[in-house]
Amino acid sequence: MRIDVLSIFPEYLEPLRLSLIGKAVTDGLLELSVTDPRSFATDRHRTVDDTPYGGGAGMVMKPEPWALALESVLQAGPGDAAASPPVLVVPSPAGEVFTQDVAYELAAEEHLIFACGRYEGIDERFLEWASGEVRVRPMSLGDYVLNGGEVAVLAMTEAVTRLIPGVIGNPESLAEESHTGGLLEYPVYTKPSEWRERSVPETLLSGHHGRIARWHRDQQLERTARRRPDMIFALDPATLDRADLAV
Numbered sequence: 497m498r499i500d501v502l503s504i505f506p507e508y509l510e511p512l513r514l515s516l517i518g519k520a521v522t523d524g525l526l527e528l529s530v531t532d533p534r535s536f537a538t539d540r541h542r543t544v545d546d547t548p549y550g551g552g553a554g555m556v557m558k559p560e561p562w563a564l565a566l567e568s569v570l571q572a573g574p575g576d577a578a579a580s581p582p583v584l585v586v587p588s589p590a591g592e593v594f595t596q597d598v599a600y601e602l603a604a605e606e607h608l609i610f611a612c613g614r615y616e617g618i619d620e621r622f623l624e625w626a627s628g629e630v631r632v633r634p635m636s637l638g639d640y641v642l643n644g645g646e647v648a649v650l651a652m653t654e655a656v657t658r659l660i661p662g663v664i665g666n667p668e669s670l671a672e673e674s675h676t677g678g679l680l681e682y683p684v685y686t687k688p689s690e691w692r693e694r695s696v697p698e699t700l701l702s703g704h705h706g707r708i709a710r711w712h713r714d715q716q717l718e719r720t721a722r723r724r725p726d727m728i729f730a731l732d733p734a735t736l737d738r739a740d741l742a743v
């Protein structure tokens with residue numbers, strides 16, 4: 497997979513060079529590049545924004561530097577060799593909600609491009625023009641307001657790249673994470689078995705794999721019902737067994 501990030505604050509994306517994502521790059525599992533649209537601003541002051549038509553506070557990002565930046569990364573990417581056009585993810589409070597299912601969808605793509613808008617956003621004509629070149633997906637982490645898309649890109653990139661085969665050491669750990677299978681993850685414990693007069697649940701010390709698996713499932717169901725009842729109501733009944741229904 498290749499990931500390109502377009503941002504006027506490229507230093508914001510330096511954390512992507514660390515830890516598992518950085519290792520995925522050095523291991524050749526991921527190509528990562530950050531491009532600054534300001535590099536494509538043609539005036540002397542390298543202007544990337546201007547006042548909004550129709551008035552209102554703040555500034556709007558001009559379309560041309562973004563279009564030139566996108567064209568440059570499209571030339572660097574797999575291009576026609578890819579099975580399908582790249583996906584341009586545009587972090588925005590007005591986007592579709594980014595979920596684990598979306599992370600799995602994006603992890604299957606060959607080329608992801610993130611456009612980190614700032615100020616009041618990018619001129620809508622850039623998105624309209626880009627939709628003729630790539631698949632445009634405005635995407636939101638949640639219902640709150642950030643100053644720009646970079647923080648969202650850090651989160652989305654981690655969520656997506658960790659799903660690429662070979663990036664995390666033990667792929668089995670993906671199977672029991674929150675939001676996999678529609679439930680939240682169960683509580684975890686480690687040594688010592690007694691800590692500040694608190695014990696590890698006895699079942700986990702039993703060595704009985706069947707009882708432990710049932711305990712894990714019960715905890716997932718109880719935790720999800722308590723913290724995210726919306727997820728319980730969204731469960732496919734066909735995925736629940738009789739023991740689940742007894743929880």
Ligand SMILES: Nc1c(O)cccc1[N+](=O)[O-]
Pocket residue numbers: 587588589635636637638639640641642643644645648
């Ligand atoms: N919420 C928000 C924003 O206000 C600006 C850029 C990206 C996001 N987001 O992804 O959630």
